[in-house]
Amino acid sequence: xxxxxxxxxxxxxxxxxxxxxxxxxxxxxxxxxxxxxxxxxxxxxxxxxxxxxxxxxxxxxxxxxxxxxxxxxxxxxxxxxxxxxxxxxxxxxxxxxxxxxxxxxxxxxxxxxxxxxxxxxxxxxxxxxxxxxxxxxxxxxxxxxxxxx
Amino acid sequence: xxxxxxxxxxxxxxxxxxxxxxxxxxxxxxxxxxxxxxxxxxxxxxxxxxxxxxxxxxxxxxxxxxxxxxxxxxxxxxxxxxxxxxxxxxxxxxxxxxxxxxxxxxxxxxxxxxxxxxxxxxxxxxxxxxxxxxxxxxxxxxxx
Numbered sequence: 001x002x003x004x005x006x007x008x009x010x011x012x013x014x015x016x017x018x019x020x021x022x023x024x025x026x027x028x029x030x031x032x033x034x035x036x037x038x039x040x041x042x043x044x045x046x047x048x049x050x051x052x053x054x055x056x057x058x059x060x061x062x063x064x065x066x067x068x069x070x071x072x073x074x075x076x077x078x079x080x081x082x083x084x085x086x087x088x089x090x091x092x093x094x095x096x097x098x099x100x101x102x103x104x105x106x107x108x109x110x111x112x113x114x115x116x117x118x119x120x121x122x123x124x125x126x127x128x129x130x131x132x133x134x135x136x137x138x139x140x141x142x143x144x145x146x147x148x149x
Numbered sequence: 150x151x152x153x154x155x156x157x158x159x160x161x162x163x164x165x166x167x168x169x170x171x172x173x174x175x176x177x178x179x180x181x182x183x184x185x186x187x188x189x190x191x192x193x194x195x196x197x198x199x200x201x202x203x204x205x206x207x208x209x210x211x212x213x214x215x216x217x218x219x220x221x222x223x224x225x226x227x228x229x230x231x232x233x234x235x236x237x238x239x240x241x242x243x244x245x246x247x248x249x250x251x252x253x254x255x256x257x258x259x260x261x262x263x264x265x266x267x268x269x270x271x272x273x274x275x276x277x278x279x280x281x282x283x284x285x286x287x288x289x290x291x292x293x
Contacts, residue, residue, distance in 0.1 A: 039275060078233065126188065127187070
């Protein structure tokens with residue numbers, strides 16, 4: 001029962017964020033919500049470590065400033081006790097040129113007293129960065145790497 | 150109480166990678182398994198999608214030839230009736246270069262009758278590539 005409720009809260013948060021309702025998404029979070037996702041933050045400012053509603057609000061606002069349309073597919077969701085895990089396929093449209101960035105993310109949520117208190121993400125960051133900068137620089141790096149590893 | 154399929158799979162995978170023993174793993178994979186590790190296949194050819202047991206066993210052999218697992222910690226695990234999700238931290242060695250790698254990954258697995266039918270593995274690939282290269286990657290500054 002609690003498991004289903006927690007799943008619903010996480011889906012509500014994702015729907016609110018993707019729909020541009022940042023305050024609605026924040027209302028589902030605890031005041032000390034803690035978000036972490038590894039990535040170079042100069043390229044991907046919506047990642048990195050953010051703590052507290054103000055910090056998370058700023059991060060999510062930056063994302064919506066950079067991307068106009070956002071939608072997602074959710075191939076997988078699982079929940080146990082106060083935790084929920086989702087695999088998302090995200091589609092973000094760049095405001096700059098209307099090109100779509102598509103990436104998969106693993107997001108793990110921990111709830112406390114019915115609020116989302118912790119979010120941890122793992123993304124195929126290399127692919128995402130290539131799409132954001134619109135450069136295929138992995139080929140050159142891979143060629144150099146094969147010589148060194 | 151029956152052990153969850155994710156634990157059996159996890160144990161069999163580590164045995165296959167580190168000890169090159171595949172018997173247990175073979176019995177836990179569906180003939181039509183749908184497998185994907187997201188990441189740059191130019192650099193790590195064992196990343197990408199595979200379909201069917203033979204292709205998956207082949208890619209696990211390739212992984213076993215490339216890395217050795219020293220340690221793994223499960224940061225989070227969620228078990229469903231026939232599914233499981235986990236976030237893990239691994240300490241590995243890239244065998245060719247004898248290079249230590251610390252890696253975070255997430256896996257989403259689905260089972261049917263105790264056999265793996267689908268798995269998606271996401272890796273923090275930028276960090277992985279930098280570690281494999283042994284130096285930071287200088288990215289162009291952009292504002293998109």
